[in-house]
Amino acid sequence: MADQKPILLSGMQPTGDLMLGNLIGALRNWVKLQEEYDCLYTVVDLHAITMPQEPKLLRKRTLDLLCLYLAAGIDPERSTVFVQSHVPEHAELAWILGCTGTMGELSRMTQFKDKSQRQGKNIRAGLFFYPVLMAADILLYGADLVPVGDDQRQHLELTRDLAIRFNHQYSDTFTVPKAYIPEMGARIMSLTDPTSKMSKSSEQPKSYIALLDPPDLIRSKFKKAVTDSGTEIRYDPEGSPAISNLLTIHSALTGKPIAEIAERFSGKGYGEYKVALGDVAVEALRPIQEKFKELREDKPGLSKLMADGARLAQRRARRILDKVKRKTGFVTRPR
Numbered sequence: 384m385a386d387q388k389p390i391l392l393s394g395m396q397p398t399g400d401l402m403l404g405n406l407i408g409a410l411r412n413w414v415k416l417q418e419e420y421d422c423l424y425t426v427v428d429l430h431a432i433t434m435p436q437e438p439k440l441l442r443k444r445t446l447d448l449l450c451l452y453l454a455a456g457i458d459p460e461r462s463t464v465f466v467q468s469h470v471p472e473h474a475e476l477a478w479i480l481g482c483t484g485t486m487g488e489l490s491r492m493t494q495f496k497d498k499s500q501r502q503g504k505n506i507r508a509g510l511f512f513y514p515v516l517m518a519a520d521i522l523l524y525g526a527d528l529v530p531v532g533d534d535q536r537q538h539l540e541l542t543r544d545l546a547i548r549f550n551h552q553y554s555d556t557f558t559v560p561k562a563y564i565p566e567m568g569a570r571i572m573s574l575t576d577p578t579s580k581m582s583k584s585s586e587q588p589k590s591y592i593a594l595l596d597p598p599d600l601i602r603s604k605f606k607k608a609v610t611d612s613g614t615e616i617r618y619d620p621e622g623s624p625a626i627s628n629l630l631t632i633h634s635a636l637t638g639k640p641i642a643e644i645a646e647r648f649s650g651k652g653y654g655e656y657k658v659a660l661g662d663v664a665v666e667a668l669r670p671i672q673e674k675f676k677e678l679r680e681d682k683p684g685l686s687k688l689m690a691d692g693a694r695l696a697q698r699r700a701r702r703i704l705d706k707v708k709r710k711t712g713f714v715t716r717p718r
């Protein structure tokens with residue numbers, strides 16, 4: 384029975400184009416973990432509006448992202464796939480949890496510090512509150528495991544702290560979740576600057592490979608990827624961060640160990656290697672792109688998927704939220 388398995392939840396923001404870092408750091412693990420876990424995967428549109436969004440584009444990207452989940456291998460027969468704003472319990476729990484968290488805790492979040500710099504003087508209060516909403520996403524379903532990339536580590540720590548605090552203050556209510564961060568590929572770096580992470584909201588499209596980039600563009604982005612000052616194809620993140628990043632991507636896309644890839648290309652130049660890697664990426668993304676196109680055109684299928692997902696998720700979310708409200712001291716609404 385599905386619900387005897389441990390529970391797993393994760394999500395992505397429908398901002399920018401889903402890119403290789405998201406696939407390698409998170410999505411491909413989501414697909415793998417479907418075997419052993421009772422999984423919930425959500426498109427976190429409420430999170431997206433912590434940064435300015437154009438409504439039409441947000442709507443399109445939400446549907447694109449749902450289709451990309453499925454195209455990459457998430458199976459809606461086995462996992463619950465839903466849009467966050469379709470389950471209002473997320474926002475409700477976030478409010479309650481926010482009343483247990485402190486300004487000090489939230490001020491320490493490095494992602495807030497980075498992102499708030501981009502908003503100048505008018506920093507959105509939602510951006511500050513964002514990690515509490517993420518904690519609500521996770522705690523609302525009693526998730527045991529949360530597969531994410533390295534940049535979400537601190538948010539997971541906060542989630543654990545909030546859960547422990549609530550349990551302590553009101554009695555055992557929340558499962559304290561664990562992060563699942565892969566050993567390899569948890570931090571894929573930009574193709575134009577190997578000292579900063581690859582990001583789907585980057586203003587420099589050459590810095591990332593979007594999962595839906597056409598083959599020629601993928602090849603050309605790899606060809607133009609910056610390389611290190613040396614000439615050797617070897618894995619050394621400190622000394623040769625650019626080529627090490629390319630080797631990490633290569634290994635993640637093929638499942639081959641880095642040592643084997645480095646050995647195969649030993650003595651070859653960076654130029655030749657980047658051409659080969661471009662071909663590897665095109666082939667790895669081809670099936671995802673084909674499946675995506677098919678799914679994205681099936682409007683009724685997509686509507687049904689969203690309706691079913693929201694219904695299943697909401698039923699589960701309600702159970703925990705009702706318990707939280709009772710423990711907090713809210714009077715139960717008479718039926």
Ligand code: TYM
Nearest residue numbers: 393394395396404405408409517531532569570571580581
């Ligand atoms: P988001 O949308 O920025 O990224 C989605 C997932 O991709 C991972 N990731 C990366 N992994 C490796 N290398 C990179 N360069 C890279 N860039 C991104 C992220 O770590 C993430 O796992 N706050 C989350 C979304 C969220 C969430 C949640 C996740 C909201 N609620 C509940 C898990 C559980 C975010 O902004 O991810």
